[in-house]
Amino acid sequence: xxxxxxxxxxxxxxxxTIQPIRYSxxxxxxxxxxxFRTALTDFAASVRxxxxxxxxxxxxxxxxxxxxxxxxxxxxxATAAACAALRYxxxxxxxxxxxxxxxxxLTGMLLWQGFVEGIVMPYQQVSAHRHMLTRTPIPHETxxxxxxxxxxxxxxxxLGALFVLLAAFGVPALASWLxxxxxxxxxxxxxxxxxxxxxPLSLLYDDVGRAVGVISGFGLLLTPVLYPLPEYSxxxxxxxxxxxxxxxxxxxxxxxxxxxxVIGGAGLVGMVAGWLLYxxxxxxxVERLG
Numbered sequence: 180x181x182x183x184x185x186x187x188x189x190x191x192x193x194x195x196t197i198q199p200i201r202y203s204x205x206x207x208x209x210x211x212x213x214x215f216r217t218a219l220t221d222f223a224a225s226v227r228x229x230x231x232x233x234x235x236x237x238x239x240x241x242x243x244x245x246x247x248x249x250x251x252x253x254x255x256x257a258t259a260a261a262c263a264a265l266r267y268x269x270x271x272x273x274x275x276x277x278x279x280x281x282x283x284x285l286t287g288m289l290l291w292q293g294f295v296e297g298i299v300m301p302y303q304q305v306s307a308h309r310h311m312l313t314r315t316p317i318p319h320e321t322x323x324x325x326x327x328x329x330x331x332x333x334x335x336x337x338l339g340a341l342f343v344l345l346a347a348f349g350v351p352a353l354a355s356w357l358x359x360x361x362x363x364x365x366x367x368x369x370x371x372x373x374x375x376x377x378x379p380l381s382l383l384y385d386d387v388g389r390a391v392g393v394i395s396g397f398g399l400l401l402t403p404v405l406y407p408l409p410e411y412s413x414x415x416x417x418x419x420x421x422x423x424x425x426x427x428x429x430x431x432x433x434x435x436x437x438x439x440x441v442i443g444g445a446g447l448v449g450m451v452a453g454w455l456l457y458x459x460x461x462x463x464x465v466e467r468l469g
Contacts, residue, residue, distance in 0.1 A: 229321045229327075233324075259282075260281065274407060279348055279350070283427070287404035290363060297372075298377070300371060304322040362422060365422055369418070421436065421442055
């Protein structure tokens with residue numbers, strides 16, 4: 180397998196010169212120090228271009244949508260309203276929740292959306308820009324970081340709408356609300372970690388991407404998104420449950436347990452591991468995508 184080296188535009192006195200992509204017959208980890216140094220170099224060089232790339236992509240996407248950012252939380256509001264109607268008409272039975280049930284369901288849906296978007300982001304970004312990545316010397320980290328910027332903006336808009344609705348329902352503001360963005364970030368980070376680990380297989384085999392869609396829909400029913408879990412339940416083995424429930428608990432002033440921080444930390448470590456795994460698989464991906 181060929182190893183793909185660093186290639187990135189470098190400024191010269193005569194303008195911008197594009198270095199050719201360098202290939203080597205040696206395995207990527209034949210020199211671990213060079214591998215990690217190259218990874219950090221590509222990451223640092225991608226930060227600013229990724230921000231500009233994300234802004235351009237966001238403007239282009241929402242320019243074609245009449246309702247713009249409303250699409251980030253309207254589906255969650257519709258789902259929460261439907262579940263609330265079913266509960267109040269005794270069609271489904273849900274025990275009392277720490278905040279009004281419509282807000283409980285809405286918060287769960289917004290947090291779940293952030294997690295799922297984190298899973299699909301790496302595949303969507305690389306797949307959507309496959310021609311650019313295989314024909315120009317731009318590091319893949321550029322489009323991946325652009326996807327992270329996009330996820331961050333989505334989270335800010337969703338949390339802003341959530342806090343407005345909490346105030347509209349008369350839920351008293353608490354200092355712990357300041358920690359809710361941290362919980363959202365950890366959920367997104369866990370999703371991105373899963374997405375990066377799966378992305379090489381997703382890009383090589385379409386079956387993986389389809390399976391992720393099916394599993395994420397089924398996972399909604401196994402996660403305390405629309406209902407509170409009993410204190411003792413096997414569903415707490417779902418790693419998303421402590422993060423989602425702990426983040427929602429901050430809205431009611433209830434702190435999370437230790438598993439929240441363990442899983443949140445594991446998600447951050449998983450993001451780094453997934454990124455490095457993606458770099459190892461990158462030569463094969465470039466060959467297949469091209």
